[in-house]
Amino acid sequence: MDDSRIARMKELVSILNRAGRAYYVENQEIMSNLEYDRLYDELLSLEKETGTVLSSSPTQHVGYEAVDRLPKERHEKPMLSLDKTKDREALRTFIGSRKTLVSWKLDGLTVVLTYENGSLAKAVTRGNGIIGEVITPNARVFENIPLKIPYKGELILRGEAVISYPDFKKINESFGADSQYKNPRNLCSGAVRQLDSRITAKRHVRLYAFALVKADGVDFHNSRLEQFHFLQQQGFEVVEHVVTYADTLDQTMDYFEKKIRHFEIPSDGLVALYDDIAYGESLGETAKYPRNAYAFKWKDEEAVTRLRRVEWSASRTGLINPVAVFDPVQLEGTTVTRASVHNVSILKELRLGIGDEIKVYKANMIIPQIAENLTKSDTVQIPEKCPVCGGRTAIHQAMDAQTLFCENPDCPAKKIKSFTQFVSRDAMNIDGLSEMTLEKLIGQGLVHTFGDLFRLRQHRDVIVNMEGFGEKSCDKLDESIEKARTTTLPRLLFALGVPGVGVANAKGISRAFGDDLRQLRNADLKQMIAVNGVGNVMAQSIVRWFSDPGNKSMLDDLLREIRLEKPDTADGEGEGILSGNRIFEGKTFVITGSVSHYPSRRQLKEEIERLGGKVAGSVSSKTSFLINNDALSGSSKNRAARELGIPVITEQQYLNMKQHPEKIPETPDR
Known part of the structure; x- marks a missing residue:
């Protein structure tokens, strides 16, 4: 028997099992579906040719072992x-x-x-x-x-x-x-x-x-x-x-x-x-x-094109992702010129080189991907310097994937992206500071830390003469900055850009610590893991962030410029609701159908949460009220509510409850 074919089978089994475990158990993707199918078919063909099937072959087992966290x-x-x-x-x-x-x-x-x-x-x-x-x-x-x-x-x-x-x-x-x-x-x-x-x-x-x-x-x-x-x-x-x-x-x-x-x-x-x-x-x-x-x-429509360059895109976390740019091709009715290569591991596997002929396709007819490199010149160099700041880069290994990071903590890409998040609507909500404006301010040396944004008035004579600015623009920016000085802990926590903490996480974490920044800053790993929705990785990230001397200094400086209030009074939201007026404490709502008194269901959801209530995605025995303006509809949520004896109320009935909290009915035990 040809030893080279058996060796190749062992190699394929190892590659496919590693990719399968990453996909099914670790929720990571270290190769495209197209590449997995190609290697799988190659293995299947070799098994038929040789009459040999290895015991660990993915052709002989289905799926992958589940992690030991659930029964x-x-x-x-x-x-x-x-x-x-x-x-x-x-x-x-x-x-x-x-x-x-x-x-x-x-x-x-x-x-x-x-x-x-x-x-x-x-x-x-x-x-x-x-x-x-x-x-x-x-x-x-x-x-x-x-x-x-x-x-x-x-x-x-x-x-x-x-x-x-x-x-x-x-x-x-x-x-x-x-x-x-x-x-x-x-x-x-x-x-x-x-x-x-x-x-x-x-x-x-x-x-x-x-x-x-x-x-x-x-x-x-x-x-x-x-x-x-x-x-x-x-x-x-x-x-x-x-x-x-x-x-x-x-x-x-x-x-x-x-x-x-x-x-x-x-x-x-x-x-x-x-x-x-x-x-x-x-x-x-x-x-x-x-x-x-x-x-x-789906037999993905493929096209052959020529790779023109690989762009390296830096993010606020320091992650630098490769993006392939190629001659325009038509795929599934649209013109495609770019495809993410995802990480260094996939880049190496494709052996890309400038000028190479590559096959591209849309995975599931949607997402542009590189199917195959026909030339494989393998000349694309992984940058040793960050494309934004010129700082040193390093390859990090996570699971089975290699990723490229910028090691420079002062990288402008990190700064610009971080400042963009800091001023965004769900964070400090400072109007007038677009990414382009922030880039100008940082480039002029006017902004180094988050606290500097609240001291921009000191540089008014410089800013008023910058391109795109004038007296009126500066006045509006001053007004927006002053308004943003009063904020809430959830907004601040999201604004700080703590790795892993999004808008929803910030709200839950803040609530768990009573919207008290001092408690949050001093929380240890055990306390952080105890917060609903915070896993071990996120908990470590948060504790590590607040323990970093540089972050401590930056936050102390920022706190000298802003004032924290309870979420119920933030930004004038909630129609002037007083802090502590949590009239829906202990109540769980489900919202379905269209709304008319609120711009969207999201705004209604946020108000309920500000008033102490919870909003779930589906009806269960823990639901207190189902809000549906079509209370007589035969929807699955309405049926479930009726079966469980849960009141189905209209938007107007909800508003009446809000205006007359003393009339909010108790939730019966179910």
Whole structure:
């Protein structure tokens, strides 16, 4: 036997298992899906050629072991993955003469739900296909699953937990720049497997059922389509599906391929499932795949272009990301000229060089990526100096990925990005200080620390003569700065740019320490970890930041320029609400539908929180009130509220409660 082929198989097994564990367990991506599939197919081909299969080969096991943080449980029936193709004709051959259901292959986290006596009894993640993690409390706060159903027997179903692209964008923006997630799947995986379901509730997780495992005593007339209808009658949202035959496959595929371009739910392909239950089950399964279903992965449109340069983009955290810039190409109907290379590891793997011919594509028809480097000249140099400040750079190793950082603490990129966050709307909210203006002020040597922003009046004679400024501009800036001198701890904490602390985290952390900066500054690691929503990594980051002598000095200087008040009086928000007037203390609201008295549901949510209440994403036994202007609607939230005896109130009723706190009803024990 050719030793070189066996050696290559061992190498592929190691690479694929490392990438798989990073993706499924650590929520990191160290290679593209396209590259993973290419290496997987190469391994599969070598196994067929040699007749040898290594025991640790990813072709022989499904998924990866879950981390030891949640209770584990064995699935009643093993969950296999699906055989896949990117070829329509292969899918047509699979369909043959059979009635088939074609549905979305959603890109999230598979969850198994069990209902007993009409109530949700258990939720377990897919895990490694045999053993998963029990996440029942978290599933109860998914936005769209029923807690009670009409069917009273034991019902087991499988669904995909997902976070939509719009929700992903909003949630990701609330995190610190160095704590953001790469894609919705990773955010969803982290949200579903939280130890605190209150965090899950804020992530807007939805579940779409794709398979009924058990519902004894129900006649489905031997049809998977009937099973979908049954699940819908129980209150579940099921994956969109289309009845398809071999001669209608092209029409079905065209429909899905057109829709994916604007589809808000992450999807990496389609699933074809025989409608005939008995026939499908009679086919049995291989060690890895069931034979009654087949997956179709999008065949990404590729184009060959030429790499012109690699830009290195610095962030306020010091992270320097490589971005490939190439000759314009048309992909999925748009012109593409740039693609993130993500990190140094992927850059090295691609062996990029200026002028190289590269293949580019849009992952899942959305995100530009480099598929392959055809030239592989490997001449791109990793900069030893920061492209912004010229300071020394260093490669950091995190998990299996190498990243480049600027080591200079005074790097203007760090300063400009940090100052931009400091003056932003959710932070100190200083109007008139755009990134371009900040760059001018820093370049003139007028601003070195955050405190300097509140001393700009001392340099009025210089600023008034700067390009774009004048007397009126300076007056407006003075007014904005004076207004910003009075702020709250959550705003200040987010403004400081503590690594990992976003808008939502800042509010929760501040609340946990009674909005007392002195307590927060002196908190130790144990106290910080005890805060809801703060994990070990974030806790270490916060404690380390407040312990740094430079940060201490900077903060002391800043505190001589500003005044901290309780959040209820910040920025005139909350219609003049007095500090301590927490009339909704102990109450939990859920908001659904459109609002008319507030600009958006976000503003209503923020007011409830300022008044001491909590706002959850879904109805549960802990909910005090569901706010819905259409109180008689048949939505899943309204149904859940009625089943649990939770009052459904309109926006006007909420306003009446706010005006007459003495009439707020007590929340009964449930």
